[in-house]
Amino acid sequence: MSRILIVEDESIIRSALRRLLERNSYSVDDAGSVDEATSQFNLNDYNLIISDLRLPGAPGTDLINLAKAVPVVIMTSYASMRSAVDAMKLGAVDYIAKPFDHEEILETIASIIKLRGGDDKTADRSAGAQLPENQMVGNCAAMRNLFSRIHKVARTDATVLIQGESGTGKELAARAIHQQSDRSGSPMVSVNCASIPETLIESELFGHEKGAFTGADSARNGLIEAANGGTLFLDEIGELPLEAQARLLRFLQEGEIRRVGAVKSTHVDVRLIAATHRNLKALAKTGEFREDLYYRLYVMELQMPPLRERGEDIIEIAQQFLQKSCEKLGSPLLSFSADACDTMIRYNWPGNVRELQNAIERAVILADDHHITTDLLGLDIESNSLAELESSFASGHSLVAETEIDLRERRPDQNLSLDDYFQRFVLENQDNMSETKLAKKLGISRKCLWERRQKLGIPRKSKEA
Structure with missing residues (x-):
């Protein structure tokens, strides 16, 4: 007892x-x-x-x-x-x-x-x-607004487009919509469009008839038919080939699909939820994504906030992952040290919630004590993809204490963008500084310096000493 x-x-x-x-x-x-x-x-x-x-x-x-x-x-x-x-x-x-x-x-x-x-x-x-399945948690303003919109749209059959960075929980949002809808008793079929070869995507989504192509030895229902009565979640819809986009548009307009190799169409009752980390509007302007499909998808938009903008929600999510990891790995119940909590809130989380989950599982495996410390999480605060540097420049401040350079004196035009300033600084100093010294003067890691060089197309003019 x-x-x-x-x-x-x-x-x-x-x-x-x-x-x-x-x-x-x-x-x-x-x-x-x-x-x-x-x-x-x-x-x-x-x-x-x-x-x-x-x-x-x-x-x-x-x-x-x-x-x-x-x-x-x-x-x-x-x-x-x-x-x-x-x-x-x-x-x-x-x-x-x-x-x-x-x-x-x-x-x-x-x-x-x-x-x-x-x-x-x-x-x-x-x-x-039994701990519940992964579910969205949070109390920041962005998440409260998201929960409200999910609750409202779930009561309808409207098509939903979920946008956000990779790892922010777009599929969790889709599942929340499905579970709160009248379709919750029917299946939700999830498809990652980026994981299916382009030659097979139409067959996978719409099905095919026997003999429709080499290897089609029998007729097969597609994933859209499998979701009949329920919800179809298309993740990374921006990766869908243009031909498949045309067929998907017809499905949204007519509520019908036609298997590859078939003559007749089949009626289906499926609600579509799509997700992407890409800018579909920009892709539509360049012809990489059908503009008419974009507007069909853009009935209701949900924006997933990145983890770095969710403040102390991070601790609540981390606690959920910690309990699940302890159960999964058969570990005694652990807790976070105060320093680990502070680090998790300050860290930039480029991989978002997925990165947090992996960091915690790693820490549970390595833990010898009852507490998860910062070292066990393995977070590199220095390599935050220049987030702290960008924030510093945006507010007009320098990194004098860390970099030993009064960047404000070298940046007399405060309207100069960070990219312009970065490019000017590197080009002016790379002939007499090594990559290591350049990174140190800018207060960033060599990896961040290399990434920003690639982004801005700045060639290296001198070899590192």
Whole structure:
């Protein structure tokens, strides 16, 4: 039987929570403050500690360090993301907003105890014993706006175009739309247009008849037919060949498809959600993407914010990935150090959420202690693709402290773009500076210098000394 310690100064809440947990076969002790908890009980004897944030004397977050390997869940009546993020920065495994839902708190407890390897068999009966599938989380303004738009568009059959950088969770947004729609009981078929060879894309999407081409030994339904009644998600639609785009346009206009090699069309009832990291409007202007298809797709647009712009949402997402990685790898429940949390918020995340997930899984594999540190995450703050340098120039400031050069004096025209300034600086100094010294003077890595050279087409005029 798993043991839980409740630390709560309001006796009514403490008693109610104790009765709830005891009814669900947990062994429970309680205290009214941190001092009372540490003086009366051995914190290491428990599988979980649930503590209020604000207590008389020391705050509940002090229990995180005192309990060491024992997971701590923080309760707060303020229900603010700010206090929750602060608690998780200090190492709390989760937070609960008061007044709390009984089922929710039981699911949270069962999930945490199972991850830690507790012996509570009741944890297995709870829905919370299995962590939910990946889902979008966040409380920043951009995500709140995104959730609102998803909720509105899900109730319709409108075509949706999801735009955003690679790794921002475009497929998660598509799944959220499908799950909140009337089509949720029917299949959602996901297709990555970039992963299918150009010669096969039409056959894969629309199907083919027997003998339509060499190797077509039998008739085959396409992925659009497989999604009949449900949702078709076309990821990286910007990679779709022009001929396939024409067939897709007909499908959107008529609600019909014709298999490769077929004479008759087949009616289908499919909702289309498309996604891309490319600028389809620009591609349409250059003829690389059909303009009429672009406007057919552009009924409702959703913009996925990059991870670097989501502030403290990063910690909430990281916590979700940490729990999943611990379960997947059979690791004891870990927590992030305060320094690791600060690093994750400052890092530029060029790979977005996908990069965060991989960094955390790597850290869980390497962890020898109960905490995930910055070193384990393996993040290179220096190679942020010049993001910090761009920000510095945009605000008219220099990097004097880091680079030993007063860049403002070398950049008298404050209206000069960063690219123009970068090009001028490199061309003026590369004859008498090595690549290493150039990078150091600019306050960036050699890799960033090389990337910006490639982007701007700046040739190297001298070999590195």
